[in-house]
Amino acid sequence: MSKSCKGSLDDYLDCIERSACVATEKRDPRDCAKGANGAERPSECETKRGNYLQCRRGQLDMRTRLRGNKGY
Numbered sequence: 001m002s003k004s005c006k007g008s009l010d011d012y013l014d015c016i017e018r019s020a021c022v023a024t025e026k027r028d029p030r031d032c033a034k035g036a037n038g039a040e041r042p043s044e045c046e047t048k049r050g051n052y053l054q055c056r057r058g059q060l061d062m063r064t065r066l067r068g069n070k071g072y
Contacts, residue, residue, distance in 0.1 A: 009052050021035070
């Protein structure tokens with residue numbers, strides 16, 4: 001079975017918590033994560049979001065399920 005994506009999710013959530021949207025504007029992290037077309041997320045967070053989504057897709061792909069997800 002593939003590995004858990006918890007590490008990728010934790011990295012993404014930490015990035016959102018450190019973003020200017022949450023830190024300076026004192027907005028809810030959920031609102032910042034759902035920002036229109038990623039306008040409020042830094043590019044670093046977009047990369048981590050992409051890694052998390054790729055990990056989640058890998059859990060459904062039979063080839064990746066047998067080999068395991070890369071990374072965590």
